[in-house]
Amino acid sequence: xxxxxxxxDDIEMLEGLKHVIDWESLGFSIVGTARNGNAALxxxxxxxxxxxxxxxxxxxxxxxxxISAVKKIHPQIKSVIISCHEEFxxxxxxxxxxxxxxLLKHTLTAEALTQVIHKVKAAIDDEAKQLxxxxxxxxxxxxxxxSYQLKKLTSLYESYAPVMKSAIKNxxxxxxxxxxxxxxxxxxxxxxxxxxxxxxxxxxxxxxxxMPNSHGISIxxxxxxxxxxYFMDTIQFMAxxxxxxxxxxxxxxxxxxxxxxxxxxxxxISGKGVAKHVNMNSSYFSRLFSKELGVSFSDFxxxxxxxxxxxxxxxxxxxVDEIADMVGIESISYFYRIYKxxxxxxxxxxxx
Numbered sequence: 424x425x426x427x428x429x430x431x432d433d434i435e436m437l438e439g440l441k442h443v444i445d446w447e448s449l450g451f452s453i454v455g456t457a458r459n460g461n462a463a464l465x466x467x468x469x470x471x472x473x474x475x476x477x478x479x480x481x482x483x484x485x486x487x488x489x490i491s492a493v494k495k496i497h498p499q500i501k502s503v504i505i506s507c508h509e510e511f512x513x514x515x516x517x518x519x520x521x522x523x524x525x526l527l528k529h530t531l532t533a534e535a536l537t538q539v540i541h542k543v544k545a546a547i548d549d550e551a552k553q554l555x556x557x558x559x560x561x562x563x564x565x566x567x568x569x570s571y572q573l574k575k576l577t578s579l580y581e582s583y584a585p586v587m588k589s590a591i592k593n594x595x596x597x598x599x600x601x602x603x604x605x606x607x608x609x610x611x612x613x614x615x616x617x618x619x620x621x622x623x624x625x626x627x628x629x630x631x632x633x634m635p636n637s638h639g640i641s642i643x644x645x646x647x648x649x650x651x652x653y654f655m656d657t658i659q660f661m662a663x664x665x666x667x668x669x670x671x672x673x674x675x676x677x678x679x680x681x682x683x684x685x686x687x688x689x690x691x692i693s694g695k696g697v698a699k700h701v702n703m704n705s706s707y708f709s710r711l712f713s714k715e716l717g718v719s720f721s722d723f724x725x726x727x728x729x730x731x732x733x734x735x736x737x738x739x740x741x742x743v744d745e746i747a748d749m750v751g752i753e754s755i756s757y758f759y760r761i762y763k764x765x766x767x768x769x770x771x772x773x774x775x
Contacts (some may be wrong), residue, residue: 424452425547426470430463430477430489431456431505436528440476440505443533449540460484460492467493471575472500474543479506490522499578501543505531550574573618579609580622584629591630593734594669596662596678597685603658607651623654634661635668672715676701680712684724688731689751694720728752729765736773743770 698708
């Protein structure tokens with residue numbers, strides 16, 4: 424089913440929208456209703472709908488403002504605006520926001536709404552078919568929703584793949600594992616195996632192509648013939664290879680510690696905490712870590728924080744304050760001071 428959210432501050436109009444047509448027979452499911460834009464945004468975050476149908480004039484946030492905010496979160500969402508305004512300015516703004524349809528309340532009938540819904544579904548199905556053909560999925564023509572799911576999975580891929588590829592290029596095994604886990608959690612268990620395997624295989628193959636040394640990575644694991652566990656197993660294998668090559672240590676406890684540090688830079692990392700993570704006495708762990716890597720634990724963590732900050736300064740639009748927080752440094756004055764000391768530049772110099 425294609426998920427729909429209805430947004431209308433007039434309770435009678437809202438109830439009318441819910442019952443004026445048989446949504447399910449048309450392939451749609453109403454997953455939530457809201458009477459203002461703020462409540463609608465919460466529903467979008469909770470349900471990740473495919474379509475939003477909204478009034479323009481509402482308290483707190485207009486329908487146009489709602490569509491604008493939603494498009495920043497989920498640009499693929501389709502939108503239908505229902506309004507009592509006939510002025511072209513409203514329609515022009517709706518078109519600027521890529522709203523799919525603009526309906527007037529006084530001409531709204533079951534037939535008109537059904538016609539609009541058919542158009543929206545056709546647009547969704549057409550995009551899904553294009554993705555289906557692009558990825559070469561063979562499936563029964565009666566099950567277009569498999570390829571529609573591929574479209575939604577592609578959106579998740581576009582969010583997480585750049586971070587995972589960056590982790591490979593920078594040999595950050597811990598970040599690779601952590602991002603892969605976040606990706607799998609976001610995917611959940613709601614998708615059909617066919618598009619699910621296609622996206623995971625695509626991601627694995629692309630990462631294998633940029634691995635500095637792909638020896639030991641099997642074609643079978645990249646093609647994901649045996650399900651999602653192979654995906655995480657292959658990610659783990661890649662991460663271990665990256666970490667070993669970068670730090671030239673084969674000590675499994677130290678490698679595990681490095682992976683943990685790289686994936687928890689936004690938290691308060693302590694030597695005792697990491698020692699506990701690898702089931703080791705903290706004093707012994709500290710000596711082993713320094714011996715294997717030639718640098719103390721605290722200096723290593725600080726180097727990783729500054730390196731991650733440099734990457735974020737160069738590749739994102741986050742503010743310096745936000746980046747300091749993202750790399751686990753709470754004091755912004757300390758961040759500026761230590762960054763200058765370790766790199767010879769200020770965060771502003773790097774951003775420029």
